[in-house]
Amino acid sequence: MSHPLPIRLPGLLLLALLVLGAGLGLRDPSPPDEPRFVLAARHMVESGQWVIPHRGSELYAHKPATFMWLQAAAYLLVHDWRVAFLLPSLLAALGTLWLTHDLTRRLYGRRAAIWAALGLLVVLQFGLQAKRAQIDMVLVFLTTLSMWGLLRHLLRGPDWPALWLGGFAAGLGTVTKGVGFLPLLALIPAIWTMRDGWHGGAGSRPSGARWWGLPLAFVLGTAVWLAPMLTVVLTSDDPALHAYAREILLRQTGERYANAWHHIQPPWYYLQVIFTLWLPGALLLPWLLPAWWRRLRRRDARLLVLLGWAVLVLAFFSASPGKREVYIFPALPLLCVAAAPLLPGLMRRRGVRLTLAGYALLLSLTALALGASGLLADPRWAQRLAEERALDAEALRMLLLWLLALGVGGLVLLGWSRLRRTGTALVLFTALLWVVYGLGLAPALDASSSARALMQRVGERIGPEAELGLLAWREQHLLQADRPARDFGFERPWEDQWHDAARWLGEQPQRRWLFVLDEALGDCVDRQRAEFIGRSNRRDWWLVPGDAVVPDCRPGFAPRPQGDASRD
Structure with a gap:
């Protein structure tokens, strides 16, 4: 078996563009996160003040301006906020697919490369983030770009320009969202592989003058935003600007990590994320984990760096009391690279094909049951949904029809595959899922969700x-x-x-x-x-x-939780 679809990289990117771009321009920004970023980007365009983001009359000190710059620049290009606010995430998703394919090609060959890219495309969290105007898809592009550069040098080098590019991307990622420095942790397992007996690496120990280019490139990456921001703050006597700098450089970084005040979750929270948002890939772990272990025992340097870095990312975020499902998202593309050479063999196993077909069958039946019951059988749950989400009758009807279409389409694909073409059916079902989401589900909810x-x-x-x-x-x-x-x-x-x-x-x-x-x-x-x-x-x-309003009345309220509420 070659791969799930007879497709090369240009065709895969075109497929991803059509699937992930479906619905572009059909909805407005909706919580969580999207409206605040667009609000800040719109203020930049209208005021001409691009350095310090605003949320209404207040300075917005919870995230750097980088992502909002991208949205504002997209608007200047297309002059339509409904399109512009989603463009950075869409382009970042396409770029991440290309980087995943190219890195896999360099480490494991062309055959594995298409498996890595298709594997990433079918994971639920990747598609969801590609179709949301949150920072995380752009962050993942930058962390993947950084790993692409670092690993070209560490595992296929020496390649000093690639190493410096990796450092610059990590710095730029850090001023996009504070954890953009995480790719630098790959140096830890990479140095370990430089011991005797590990094969598949070709890097050099971090010594010598040219290695100083890595921290210098990182600093240059952070300066893209830090330099203009600090210039504005340090040349001003406005106490609000100085408070802004303290908030974003101190409280929203170190304190937010070590002493989080919201999104508090238990240490095992990310296992729940992996076994839900990383479907269907997580279903392959019972086969992947033993295969990875056998390759590590053979001292495969490539796998140690890829998996070692993913484990470090997981450990880093698990140690903080504040957790969100998107935090470990940067590890996903590199895990797809690590799984890629094993996927052709796994897909020849009947148990694997049954598991993946069962996943698609479950989603199809769920969508079919929801759509059919809301339209034909017992509409009480649909009416409760309409009341909770303030949906009118036509929006509810369209939502249910699109769910019905997804369910029927999934069953047709599974019937066509007959278990022999499960990989192809899974890719096509994922494409159908995101097309239905973009053209039907999100627009049906839009008038209510976007307010x-x-x-x-x-x-x-x-x-x-x-x-x-x-x-x-x-x-x-x-x-x-x-x-x-x-x-x-x-x-x-x-x-x-x-x-x-x-x-x-x-x-x-x-x-x-x-x-x-x-x-x-x-x-x-x-x-x-x-x-x-x-x-x-x-x-x-x-x-x-x-x-x-009652004259001269001053109401009292219980204190609200501190911090930026990121979910509605």
């Missing part, structure tokens, strides 16, 4: 001449507002926001309205005059006219 429908109702209710203020808001509300909206801070305590909002409303109570989260209404609003405007992102929202 577009809610903010349209807000604009229609208050009229074109009214002014709008936001209190206890989320980024999608400011992004979707149909007029310039006044905010009173994002991370400020609600009580302080109310103090400024009440004064603002009192100045022109007949034409000013306040958009408020239900929990933040407090006891300073006459609820007989306030209006419930709708539900979005599983929360209730109200409109408060200027004359509905």
Whole structure:
């Protein structure tokens, strides 16, 4: 058996472009994370201030500006935010596929290379991140680029320009998201392989003048963002800018890792991630692990570096109390490289083919059951979903029809494969999954998830001449507002926001309205005059006219958890 599809790299990249790009331009930014990045990128374009990101009236100090630069640059290229906000992730995904293929080709040959790229393409987390406007797909491109450069030197070198490129990419990754330095950990297993008896490596020990190019390249990579940011901060007397620098350089890096204040998970959390988001690849671990162990016992330097680095990444993130499923994502492409030479043999095993077919069958039957039951049998669960997500009848119907199509399509592919062409069926089923997601599922949920429908109702209710203020808001509300909206801070305590909002409303109570989260209404609003405007992102929202606020009232609220809430 050669590989699941009779395809070469250009065809694979074209397939990935069609599959991962399906639905581009059909939805707006939705939580988590997407609206805040687009909000900051839009501010850059509109204000011309690109160095320090903003979230409304506040400085945004939780992530460097690099990813937002990419989104803003994409907008200047295509002049459509619905397309521009997803372009960096899409291009990064294609680049990661190419790097995975090329690194595998250099380490294991052309036959294994296409297996590595296809293996990466079918993993759920890869497709999901490629179709989301989060930082992590761009980060994974940079960490994979860094490993590509480092391993070209360490395992197939000497190749000093590749080593320096790896250092630069690690530095750039660090100022894209703080953990971009992780590829440098590959030096630990690489140095170990330089002992006698390991084969497959061709590097040199890190000594000599040219090795100093690696840390220098890393520093140059970080300077892409650090240099302009520090220049702006150090040449200003604005205390807000100095607080911004302290927050992003200290609290959002070392303190966030060592003493995380949210996303607290147990040490074994990433096993759960591997056996869910890394499907179907995780299903092959019972066969891969013994095969990897046999090759390590034969002292294969390539495998030790690849797997050793992945283990170090897993250990690094497991040691922190704060964990998210995307944190270990950078290890995935390199694990696909490590698995690639074994996949042709594994796919000849009936047990492997049955396992992978069972995975596709389970997803197909689940989608079929959800779609059919919501449309034909018992629609109560679908109605509950519609109420929770504020979906109208047409959006719910389209969601269920697309689920039905996914289920039927998956069963047709499995029937066609007859277990002999399981690899091909799995690739085609994954393609079908992401096409259905991009063209059907995400657009059906979009009006609710992005808060577009809610903010349209807000604009229609208050009229074109009214002014709008936001209190206890989320980024999608400011992004979707149909007029310039006044905010009173994002991370400020609600009580302080109310103090400024009440004064603002009192100045022109007949034409000013306040958009408020239900929990933040407090006891300073006459609820007989306030209006419930709708539900979005599983929360209730109200409109408060200027004359509905109790004069000289200062509401009290329980302290909210500190930190940036990244999920709605």
